[in-house]
Amino acid sequence: MPTQEQVQDALREVIDPAFGKDIVSLGLVQALKIADGRVALDLQIVRSSADANNNLKQQVERALKGVAGVEAVEVRLTPHARSAGTGSGQGELPGVANVIPIASGKGGVGKSTVSANLAVALAQTGARVGLLDADVYGPSIPMIMGATEAPQRGGRGIMPVICHGVKIISTGFFTKPDQAVVWRGPMLSKMLTDLARQVEWGELDYLLVDLPPGTGDVQLTLCQQVALTGAVIVTTPQPVAAAIAEKSIIMFEQLKTPILGIIENMAYFESRKTGERELIFGAGGAATLAHKWKTPLLAQIPLATTVRETSDGGTPIVLADPDAPAAKAFVEAAAKLVVEVAMKNANAEKPVEINF
Amino acid sequence: MPKPIRINRHGAHDIAIEWDNGQTVAYPARFVRLNCPCAQCEDEVTGKRIVQDSMLPILTYPTKIEHVGRYAIQIFWSDSHSTGLFTWEKLWELADKIDDWKGSIKLPKHSLQ
Ligand SMILES: Nc1ncnc2c1ncn2[C@@H]1O[C@H](COP(=O)(O)OP(=O)(O)OP(=O)(O)O)[C@@H](O)[C@H]1O
Ligand SMILES: [Mg+2]
Ligand SMILES: [Zn+2]
Numbered sequence: 001m002p003t004q005e006q007v008q009d010a011l012r013e014v015i016d017p018a019f020g021k022d023i024v025s026l027g028l029v030q031a032l033k034i035a036d037g038r039v040a041l042d043l044q045i046v047r048s049s050a051d052a053n054n055n056l057k058q059q060v061e062r063a064l065k066g067v068a069g070v071e072a073v074e075v076r077l078t079p080h081a082r083s084a085g086t087g088s089g090q091g092e093l094p095g096v097a098n099v100i101p102i103a104s105g106k107g108g109v110g111k112s113t114v115s116a117n118l119a120v121a122l123a124q125t126g127a128r129v130g131l132l133d134a135d136v137y138g139p140s141i142p143m144i145m146g147a148t149e150a151p152q153r154g155g156r157g158i159m160p161v162i163c164h165g166v167k168i169i170s171t172g173f174f175t176k177p178d179q180a181v182v183w184r185g186p187m188l189s190k191m192l193t194d195l196a197r198q199v200e201w202g203e204l205d206y207l208l209v210d211l212p213p214g215t216g217d218v219q220l221t222l223c224q225q226v227a228l229t230g231a232v233i234v235t236t237p238q239p240v241a242a243a244i245a246e247k248s249i250i251m252f253e254q255l256k257t258p259i260l261g262i263i264e265n266m267a268y269f270e271s272r273k274t275g276e277r278e279l280i281f282g283a284g285g286a287a288t289l290a291h292k293w294k295t296p297l298l299a300q301i302p303l304a305t306t307v308r309e310t311s312d313g314g315t316p317i318v319l320a321d322p323d324a325p326a327a328k329a330f331v332e333a334a335a336k337l338v339v340e341v342a343m344k345n346a347n348a349e350k351p352v353e354i355n356f
Numbered sequence: 357m358p359k360p361i362r363i364n365r366h367g368a369h370d371i372a373i374e375w376d377n378g379q380t381v382a383y384p385a386r387f388v389r390l391n392c393p394c395a396q397c398e399d400e401v402t403g404k405r406i407v408q409d410s411m412l413p414i415l416t417y418p419t420k421i422e423h424v425g426r427y428a429i430q431i432f433w434s435d436s437h438s439t440g441l442f443t444w445e446k447l448w449e450l451a452d453k454i455d456d457w458k459g460s461i462k463l464p465k466h467s468l469q
Contacts, residue, residue: 091423091424227426255427256426256427352359352360352361352362352363352423352426352429353361353362353363354362354363354421354422354423354429355362355363355364355365356363356364356365356371356418356420356421
C-alpha cells in the first residue's frame, strides 16, 4: 500500500501553470484518502475553464498512477472551498465556509464594483457565493447586481435575493434613503451583525462583505463579531489612496484578521486605438503596499467606461463583457483569491482547544 | 510570540495554558482576574489598575472560558465579571509576572496575629 508521504510527494510534482506552484502547496488537494491500492481525492478548481481543470485533473491522475502500489485513482473536481472554521464555531455564520470583507480606506475607489465582480467570477467557477452589502451609508450592490425584488421572509429568517447566481442581501433593502444618516454607530453596527446572522444563507463557500469605506465603528464591530477568513483591500494607484488603505490594513492586523490581498482598481487606462496604457492616477501605490505588508497584489483593474456602464446596468462586466481586459482582470483576481483562501485554510493553525 | 494550543483547568480553579513553543504556564485564577484588561478594571487612559485585590471575594475563579475570534479568550468569573478579553499577547505577557505576584501575596492581617 502506498504511504501518505509517497502520495503527497507525487502530488507535489503537479504544478498549476497559472500559479507556478504545486497543488499541495496551493491548498487545492482536499479529502485525500488512501485505502489499500486506492487513492481518492477532491481537487479544488479555481477557474471556470473546463479545459484547464481537466488538464490538471489528468496530470494528477498520471502522477498518482506512477506511485508504487497505486492500483486505482479517483480524482473529483470540486468548486467548493475548505472552511476557515474556528473550531469552536464562535462567531461563525452557520453554513458559511468563508467570510471575506472587501474594505477600502477611501470611498469611491470601486469597492462595490470589485465586490460584485469578484462575487460573480467566484460563482462562475461553481462556488456557492453570497454578497452582503454592509455599506449602510451608500448601499449600491442592488443596483450593480440588478436586484429588482425585495428579499422574502423565509422559515427562519430572511431569504437572500439571487442575482447572477449570487445570494445578495443589502442594507439598502431595509433602509430608506437618508435613514442611515440618522442612525448612530452602535445601532448601525448591531443592525449589521444581526442582519448577517438573520439571513438564511444556506451553504456558502464564500460570503463577500462590501464594507463601508474607512475604519469606523461599523467595520470594527462587524469584524469582531463575525469570524473572518481574511480581508481584501481595494485601493487606487495614488499614493494618498494607498496611505489611507493602509489604515484598513492596520485595523485588520489589530483584529488578527489576515489580509488575503490587495486589488488596485482604476490602475491604468488602455487606449482603444493604440493599446497603450496610460497611468492616469500614477503607479506603484498598491504594489508598494502589498510588498510592505507581504500580501499579494491580486489584480490591477483598468479604468474603463464599460466597467461603470455595466455596473449601472445591473450586470457586472465579468458577465456583460467577459473578454474585456477589466473582466479578465477580475476573473484573475477571483482565481488568486480562491488560492489564497485555500492555502490559508489548508495551513490553518488548529484552533485553540479549551477544556474548562 | 508563541500561540496557545490548549487551555486546561489546573488544580481546582487555575488556568493552564499550553503554548506552541512547548511551554505550559499555570496561571493562578486570582492573578488573572486582577489583570483583567477591561475598562472597568484598568484606566484606559493612564493604564492604572482599578481593580484591587481587596475588592474581590476571597474565592474568585473562572466559571467558563470562551473563544473570541482567533486571538483571545473571554473569561466568565465567579464574581459575575466577564467584560475583559484576554488576547494571546496579554496572556503571554502575564506569564512573566506570575512569580512576582506570588511573591507579593501578603497573608491576611488576622492570620499574622
Ligand atoms: N475600473 C473602473 N473603471 C471605470 N469606472 C469604475 C471602475 N471601478 C469603479 N468605477 C466606477 O466608479 C464609481 C465608484 O465605484 P464604486 O461605487 O464601486 O466605489 P466604492 O468604493 O464602492 O464607493 P463608495 O465609497 O461610495 O461605496 C462607480 O460609478 C463605478 O461604476
Ligand atoms: Mg460602495
Ligand atoms: Zn475587567
